[in-house]
Amino acid sequence: MPDSRRTDLILLLVAIVWGSSYLSAKTATVAIPVLAILFARYVISALACVALVAARRGPRHYTRDEIRFGSLLGVTQAAVLVLETYGVAHTSAANAGLIISLTIVLTPLLDRTGRRGGLPPRFFAATGVCVLAVGLLMSGSGLRTPGAGELLMLAAAAVRAVHVVLVGRLTTGRDLRPLHLTAVQTVVGSALFVLPAAGRLPVLMHADAMTWTQLVYLALFCSVFAFLAQTWAVQRTSASRASLLLGTEPVWAVVIGIGLGGERLTVLAALGAVLMVAGTYWGQAIERAHRTATMKGSPGSHRHHRSHGLADGDAGRRTPANGQGVHEEQTAT
Numbered sequence: 001m002p003d004s005r006r007t008d009l010i011l012l013l014v015a016i017v018w019g020s021s022y023l024s025a026k027t028a029t030v031a032i033p034v035l036a037i038l039f040a041r042y043v044i045s046a047l048a049c050v051a052l053v054a055a056r057r058g059p060r061h062y063t064r065d066e067i068r069f070g071s072l073l074g075v076t077q078a079a080v081l082v083l084e085t086y087g088v089a090h091t092s093a094a095n096a097g098l099i100i101s102l103t104i105v106l107t108p109l110l111d112r113t114g115r116r117g118g119l120p121p122r123f124f125a126a127t128g129v130c131v132l133a134v135g136l137l138m139s140g141s142g143l144r145t146p147g148a149g150e151l152l153m154l155a156a157a158a159v160r161a162v163h164v165v166l167v168g169r170l171t172t173g174r175d176l177r178p179l180h181l182t183a184v185q186t187v188v189g190s191a192l193f194v195l196p197a198a199g200r201l202p203v204l205m206h207a208d209a210m211t212w213t214q215l216v217y218l219a220l221f222c223s224v225f226a227f228l229a230q231t232w233a234v235q236r237t238s239a240s241r242a243s244l245l246l247g248t249e250p251v252w253a254v255v256i257g258i259g260l261g262g263e264r265l266t267v268l269a270a271l272g273a274v275l276m277v278a279g280t281y282w283g284q285a286i287e288r289a290h291r292t293a294t295m296k297g298s299p300g301s302h303r304h305h306r307s308h309g310l311a312d313g314d315a316g317r318r319t320p321a322n323g324q325g326v327h328e329e330q331t332a333t
Contacts, residue, residue, distance in 0.1 A: 004237070010232065014229050015118050015247075016252045019097055019251070020253075027214055028215060038078075049186050062184065083155050084160075091152075094257035105279070120285075120286060132275060164329060250275060
């Protein structure tokens, strides 16, 4: 298999795994409390990351910047996961995956790194399409007051955008190792949840095999594996291609939610889903073209553009519009 095709398949697999994380998290919340889920997910991820750091060749110590920035990002990342997991517990996995993709258009509104001047009017038109899509997704079979799940996912999208901007500003131009930074974030997350989840931890002892399978999948596949696979793949392709493939995450959230979770979309919600995907892709393309145009010809523009364009998602997971977040492997639920 050609290297380019293998890289594309890896990126597509990352998007599929992230898209499936919403249904996995929703299924787990039926059996055990959200805080217990988050603690277990963080601990399993932390153990895996620390073990990988210890097993790798070369220096294993953590630098001061990795500890300092990893700790800060661990706090913001934990805030995203709290909102996402509580949100998906009160809405459908398909809706959660679509609403959280608002991060793609929110991030460039908060971040001006790598571009001069304001965003073009067309970008705000794309944002308007996404806002309309959210309204349709919330409406269900008719106009109604937004539910707690949808509001929490909106908050999660906003906080994730802040987190992604922080990832870009703290890591760009610094010699930070992604795996070490991630290990610090997961250890910090584990520490943050140990006390809030303490009273609920006995539930984990009585959880069935299916629930533990969901937790392990969220921790090892949706977090650690997806992060490592993304980091490997984005170093071997273009920023635009990586963004395009990783940006299919909300599509997979809908496909998996409906196909495996038995969820249904009303006509209005289906229209909202189409508008959300179209709006985020449109906004992503406009922002990327604007960034490239304003940076063209400036010193070091090619290197700087790639550093932002390849960090999409991790971050995710994962926010292709701004492309900051190669180190943010756990932002997907």
